[in-house]
Amino acid sequence: MPKLSxxxxxxxxxxxxxxxxGSVCVFGxxxxxxxSYVTAGLVRRFGPERVLxxxxxxxxxxxxxxxxxxxxxxxxxxxxxxxxxxxxxEQIANQAHKLSLMSGGRLRVPVTYLLPGSGSRESxxxxxxxxxxxxxxxxxxxxxxxxxxxxxxxLLLSALRDDDPVVVFAPSGALGVREDVxxxxxxxxxxxxxxxxxxxxxxxxxxxxxLVHEALAVAEELAGRxxxxxxxxxxxHPLDRAGLAASLRRTGRxxxxxxxxxxxxxxxxxxxTAAEGPRLRAAPRRVTRPxxxxxxxxxxxxxxCQPGRAQLLAAIGEVTGVLVGEVTGVPGExxxx
Amino acid sequence: xxxxxxxxxxVALIRGFERRAVELVRAGVVPGGIHPCTGQEAVxxxxxxxxxxxxLIASTHRGHGHVLAKGADPARMMAELAGREAGLNRGRGGxxxxxxxxxxVLGANAMVGAAVPIAAGAAWALRRAGSDRxxxxxFGDGAVSQGVVLEAFNLAALWRAPVVLxxxxxxxxxxxxxxxxxxxxxxxxxxxxxxxxxxxxxxxPRAVLAATAEAVARARAGGGPTLLECAVYRFDAHHTxxxxxxxxxxxxxxEAAGRARDPLEVQGARIPAAVRAAIDAELDELLDAAVEFAxxxxxxxxxxxxxxxxxxxxx
Numbered sequence: 001m002p003k004l005s006x007x008x009x010x011x012x013x014x015x016x017x018x019x020x021x022g023s024v025c026v027f028g029x030x031x032x033x034x035x036s037y038v039t040a041g042l043v044r045r046f047g048p049e050r051v052l053x054x055x056x057x058x059x060x061x062x063x064x065x066x067x068x069x070x071x072x073x074x075x076x077x078x079x080x081x082x083x084x085x086x087x088x089x090e091q092i093a094n095q096a097h098k099l100s101l102m103s104g105g106r107l108r109v110p111v112t113y114l115l116p117g118s119g120s121r122e123s124x125x126x127x128x129x130x131x132x133x134x135x136x137x138x139x140x141x142x143x144x145x146x147x148x149x150x151x152x153x154x155l156l157l158s159a160l161r162d163d164d165p166v167v168v169f170a171p172s173g174a175l176g177v178r179e180d181v182x183x184x185x186x187x188x189x190x191x192x193x194x195x196x197x198x199x200x201x202x203x204x205x206x207x208x209x210x211l212v213h214e215a216l217a218v219a220e221e222l223a224g225r226x227x228x229x230x231x232x233x234x235x236x237h238p239l240d241r242a243g244l245a246a247s248l249r250r251t252g253r254x255x256x257x258x259x260x261x262x263x264x265x266x267x268x269x270x271x272x273t274a275a276e277g278p279r280l281r282a283a284p285r286r287v288t289r290p291x292x293x294x295x296x297x298x299x300x301x302x303x304x305c306q307p308g309r310a311q312l313l314a315a316i317g318e319v320t321g322v323l324v325g326e327v328t329g330v331p332g333e334x335x336x337x
Numbered sequence: 338x339x340x341x342x343x344x345x346x347x348v349a350l351i352r353g354f355e356r357r358a359v360e361l362v363r364a365g366v367v368p369g370g371i372h373p374c375t376g377q378e379a380v381x382x383x384x385x386x387x388x389x390x391x392x393l394i395a396s397t398h399r400g401h402g403h404v405l406a407k408g409a410d411p412a413r414m415m416a417e418l419a420g421r422e423a424g425l426n427r428g429r430g431g432x433x434x435x436x437x438x439x440x441x442v443l444g445a446n447a448m449v450g451a452a453v454p455i456a457a458g459a460a461w462a463l464r465r466a467g468s469d470r471x472x473x474x475x476f477g478d479g480a481v482s483q484g485v486v487l488e489a490f491n492l493a494a495l496w497r498a499p500v501v502l503x504x505x506x507x508x509x510x511x512x513x514x515x516x517x518x519x520x521x522x523x524x525x526x527x528x529x530x531x532x533x534x535x536x537x538x539x540x541x542p543r544a545v546l547a548a549t550a551e552a553v554a555r556a557r558a559g560g561g562p563t564l565l566e567c568a569v570y571r572f573d574a575h576h577t578x579x580x581x582x583x584x585x586x587x588x589x590x591x592e593a594a595g596r597a598r599d600p601l602e603v604q605g606a607r608i609p610a611a612v613r614a615a616i617d618a619e620l621d622e623l624l625d626a627a628v629e630f631a632x633x634x635x636x637x638x639x640x641x642x643x644x645x646x647x648x649x650x651x652x
Contacts (some may be wrong), residue, residue: 055488055492055495059454060457060491063454063455064455064457064489066458067459070443070459073462095455099444100648102426103434104424105648163649190651
């Protein structure tokens, strides 16, 4: 079976959808030369009227896409750096997202915002390393964080076909993930539906994006000692609360692995959701970036803020009462649980 | 109806609508208050008279005039201000977002300057689709120092978006004088991007119509954006909850001088008295009925508070 990389999956989904639907256009900085690779080959296939290099003016081109969407275009807006979302938050959260309700359902804004390379890259320092998916989920913008090439393909397709604004975060830690795929079987993955990557009975580990792979690695390490279920919501908003509840009914224990800040973050939401459900057999734990963190430049400091396998192991140990700290081959990583 | 009578009717419609809307604010029927455009109606009347029904506009928090001039039903608009289900936006938008997409209104926007990139993007999309339709973006003098507005000027000029940029310069951003907030000039903003720009007497509907017609023709022909700086005077407070005694940012003499140039009188003097009287009578009936309609319209069901949050529900 051929291999498909996560980045190539995004590129393929966008190309397939542009071929299927002539109203899909791309706006972004340096998208014609495809600095991020996601838009590679698209200007050659679809022409410069559908792949637009924008000036460096994120606020204007984000709302420009809103206007274009109101007039019949289905734009994908690429941001090269996740922190640019802070700049365009007004245009997404306060404009595009609110037009449907404020117009009594008479306006719809089908725009997809794509962040290829969200979260920490290697020492890109304070203003390039945020992973702000929680902000968008908080304000109610549809928020997607695919973990695998198949899901990246299918979720981007669904985002492009959705009539609402959707932000798709492609974590930098997942861009290199490769997967054997049957290309004929690739298709849309519905928003709002989670995925159990690995079934288990002792504890549910909830993770999205690149951390799904960390969770799967830890689950494999623990196989035979602790039965770990890995649940990936895939979309943070809307959140697959039914899927989460079903997983928690099977395991009765919960650890969340979340590459964003601790306070008021996605992990906190999952824990709160679990607390509102049937009683868990043990207090839940979350493994996150520290509260209010800004990622420092020095690699060791950057890594110290990122949730990792060692903390996840420790948290699983606490929640299940099984000593797992003796497991070998796990790189030591910092952060807080 | 002659063109002059039509312009007068639009000015009088907006004036009469807002007078009644203020009364409904005082009566507690319109919650939240409004931002009246009294004194600025000529801009709405003149610009919209230069547009075709299939052209688009994007408005501001002081947007009643634009939306009415584009053809909105005053009764459903009044119901929107009153937060009723029968309103243009089912009571979900209110005064600051009262809009009618069926008439090509892309929203009335409460963030200063936010409509400009939206209108520019819509205009670009129209041209891309091979149409000669145009869009108008309304904004105030307070918006010309917003980064996103200047960025949108750049994009619109670069990509020759068929958009008419209409600045309603009423001299104040709430209470801050334009001279204290704008370095350089409004027209100079356009010059920086190579956008043709024109100073217009915004109290004269004819002058606004003529300037807009020229800008629209340029846009339809592929000539890109034009900026119109319309000098107006806002007769009333910034909004209905501005302190009753007025915070004193304008002297009585200045207010009197501003009010002396009233679009209603400017345009009213151009039509026969009998025609004017007939229009006034027709509007009185129409607007009284609008108030009655809004007062009687049912309130939305609280259980539907988040209806329409998404165009596509999920899961």
